Amino acid sequence: MTTKLSCLCSSAEARCTGCGAFRCAKVQRQALGRARVATAGSLIPVLTALLVWTAQPAAAQATEKADPPPAKQGESTPKPGPAKEQPKQDKPDDSPTTAKPSDWGAEELDRHLKGFKDGDTLTYLQTLRTLVEKQKLAATAIYNRIHGNHAEYLLRVEKLLDELTDERWEVRERAEKDLISIGAKARLLIQQHAKSAPTIEERIRAARAVTAIDLAGDDKEKLERMYLRGLAHTALYLDGSPKLVKALASALQHTDPLVVDHCIRALGRHGGDDEAKRLIKFLTTEGTSHGDTVRAALAVMGGTVGRDYVVEQLRTGKIQETEAVLLCRALRERKDGEEVASKLTAAPNAAVATAARTRWESSSDAPRTVRIALPDQTTVEGKFAGYLGDTLHIAQPVVVKGMNKTLISMPELRFALNRCDGI
Structure with missing residues (x-):
């Protein structure tokens, strides 16, 4: 007997008259779809029961921890065991003893510089000692203060001093007034010009500018100059740093000769070949008034550039005998002092040759x-x-x-x- 199927083809027979198959592909796909739906529908209750069954032990365990069951008659209530010690978490310690101190700013630095203005040696040295002790906090503020913008002021002052000899009277008048307006920051440089200028009019105008600056009483500029002198002197005692060397090199352009002197000596301790080249150029162009200080710094500066320059100056007899003897002693203080001294034992200047052969007293001898x-x-x-x-x-x-x-x-x-x- 032939069974009729609900075929999607036009034929309703078991053997499809459209495709010739007993069960055409369309009938098979329809049957497969109905089987999948039936299977999924039958699995839903099973999966639901499985989830409920697995959740029961966890809920029971949580209930036991929260509220343990009452003890049966005759049994003692179990005592809770010791609680497990939780690991301690590291928390930041906000106590002032462990808080990292912050670097000084300009105002904090100013509060520690007051000893430089009194003119008393003891107060001055105590201030210097404090800065050296606190240098880790004060270093950045000290570097910035020493660095300054000295080159800008120096160029302006030098330009105005040159204009004192301009052929136009109005330019000379304006230059004198502008020098007065700069104030105490340029006073010492103007005073030097009043003593050493080549023409009488230059010396007169520079002297008048110095007098006017003194009468104006620019206390702020004077105070700043004293502070900077003290800081430049302090640099000789500070730990070496590229930032410190850069600041000292910048301060060579300062208008105060004493500030420049201190910076040159500090560069002698902290500088190297690059700074030696700069000092040699400074010496030959604009540092004639600091010649002895520059040569002394070059003699002890690290590297070989400064050392070789001083040795050559001594060998050619271009340095005065008194200074030459002091430089020979300074060269002896170097680690390579013996080698350097041997180059000068045959110098044409007898004083230099003798000083090179002399054994100088050192700190390792019995202290005096x-x-x-x-x-x-x-x-x-x-x-x-x-x-x-x-x-x-x-x-x-x-x-x-x-x-x-x-x-x-x-x-x-x-x-x-x-x-x-x-x-």
Whole structure:
């Protein structure tokens, strides 16, 4: 008996008259679709029951932890075990003793510079000691203060000084007035011009400008100049840093000669061949008034450029004998001092040759007590600790003022020889 199927073809027989198959592809696809729907429908209750069954143990476990079942009669209630110790988390310690201190700003630095303005040696040295002790906090502020914009001021002042000889009267008048308007920042440079200018009119105009600046009483500029002198001097005691060297090189353009002197000596301790080249150029172009300080710094500066320049100057006899002997001693203080001295033993200048062969007293010898008299009638005494260029080093320094003696808590102090009234 032939069974009729609900074929999607036009034929209703078991054997499809359209495609010739007993079960055409369309009938098979229809049957397969109905089977899939039936299977999915039958699985839904099974999956639901499975989820409920797996959730029951977790819920029961949570219930037991939250509320343990009551103990049966005759059984003691179990005591809870010791709680597991949770690991401690590291929390930031906000206590002031462990908080990282912040670097000083300009205002904080100013509060520590007041000792530089009093003119008292003891206060000055105590201020210097504080800055050296706090240099990790104060370094950035000190570098920025020393660096400044000195080249801009120097170029302007030099241009105005040149205009004092202009052929036009109105230009000379304006230059004199502009020099006065710059104020105390340029006073020392103008004062030098008043003494050394080649023409009488230049000297007269520069002297008038100095007098006008003094009458104006620019206290702010004077205070800033004293602060900068102290900071440039402090740089000789600071730890070496590329930023410090860059700041010192910039300050060579300052209008205050004492600031420039301090920076040159500090470069002698912290600088290298690049700074030596700059100092040599500075010496041959605009640093004639700092010649002895520059050569002393070059003699002890790291590298070979400064050393070789000084040796050549000594061999050719271009340096005065007194300074030449001091430079020979400075060269001896170097690590390669013996090698350098051997190059000068045959120098044509007898004083240089003798100084090169002389064994100078060093800090490793039996320490001797040294006393230095300063311009303010203060005496500093301590143990001889050697030289660096044109500076004398004193260990365990004590400041003597009248009957009072004060120990300065620093390993050593360094004094420029040309700033001492007596040794």
